[in-house]
Amino acid sequence: MAEADESVGRMEFLLALRQRGIFDQAVLRAMDQVPREHFVDPHLTEQAYADHALPIACGQTISQPYVVAYMTERLAVRPSHRVLEVGTGSGYQAAVLSRLAREVVSIERYRTLADLARGRLKTLGYDNAEVLVGDGLVGAPARAPFDRIVVTAAAETIPDALTGQLAVGGIMVLPLGPHAGSQMLVKLTRTAEGLDREDLIPVRFVPLLAGRAREL
Numbered sequence: 001m002a003e004a005d006e007s008v009g010r011m012e013f014l015l016a017l018r019q020r021g022i023f024d025q026a027v028l029r030a031m032d033q034v035p036r037e038h039f040v041d042p043h044l045t046e047q048a049y050a051d052h053a054l055p056i057a058c059g060q061t062i063s064q065p066y067v068v069a070y071m072t073e074r075l076a077v078r079p080s081h082r083v084l085e086v087g088t089g090s091g092y093q094a095a096v097l098s099r100l101a102r103e104v105v106s107i108e109r110y111r112t113l114a115d116l117a118r119g120r121l122k123t124l125g126y127d128n129a130e131v132l133v134g135d136g137l138v139g140a141p142a143r144a145p146f147d148r149i150v151v152t153a154a155a156e157t158i159p160d161a162l163t164g165q166l167a168v169g170g171i172m173v174l175p176l177g178p179h180a181g182s183q184m185l186v187k188l189t190r191t192a193e194g195l196d197r198e199d200l201i202p203v204r205f206v207p208l209l210a211g212r213a214r215e216l
């Protein structure tokens with residue numbers, strides 16, 4: 001019974017994404033492949049495929065599936081791409097990206113979250129996704145340039161260190177705006193001359209905070 005219930009949940013999940021305007025087949029396939037229930041706390045498994053954010057450890061959140069799909073679609077990830085994610089959280093977005101890209105490097109400021117995410121990715125065999133503990137505002141200069149960068153915590157200003165690690169022609173998607181107020185999902189494209197900016201949809205993310213977390 002439990003299995004049947006879950007599969008219904010997953011079918012509705014994909015249908016809901018399509019109904020909300022996610023049409024990219026590769027993105028839908030990746031969202032279908034990654035078992036979201038592995039990325040949520042065990043007591044929230046029943047809500048794993050519901051279209052809302054859920055709490056994870058360290059006071060953070062796993063993003064709403066629609067927002068993950070939408071950001072991934074706007075990133076236009078190709079199989080040759082190397083992708084940087086800032087804000088590993090549960091590892092779910094990294095897992096989805098790993099199904100689309102050649103390589104994913106994801107940075108998390110909480111060691112606890114990074115260790116949990118790394119374990120999940122390993123269990124699922126997503127060997128092309130790597131989790132680093134550190135300050136994502138610094139990016140991963142030794143691994144740059146990246147074809148795509150996605151930031152999954154809200155920045156108050158565009159982080160220059162990250163745009164500097166974007167390849168020419170590269171795309172970065174990030175939530176931009178005040179930590180307490182309304183934020184806008186922004187798509188930046190690196191051109192030979194500079195950065196093109198496109199404002200996408202209003203969103204609500206946890207804050208992007210400088211430095212590694214001091215854990216209690």
Ligand code: SAH
Nearest residue numbers: 062087089090092093108109136152208209
């Ligand atoms: N992408 C995640 C959602 C993460 S929530 C998922 O799929 O589950 C945002 C995460 O960004 C939190 O875990 C938070 O700790 C992390 N974060 C915030 N500021 C950061 C920084 N400067 N460097 C790295 N991670 C950061």
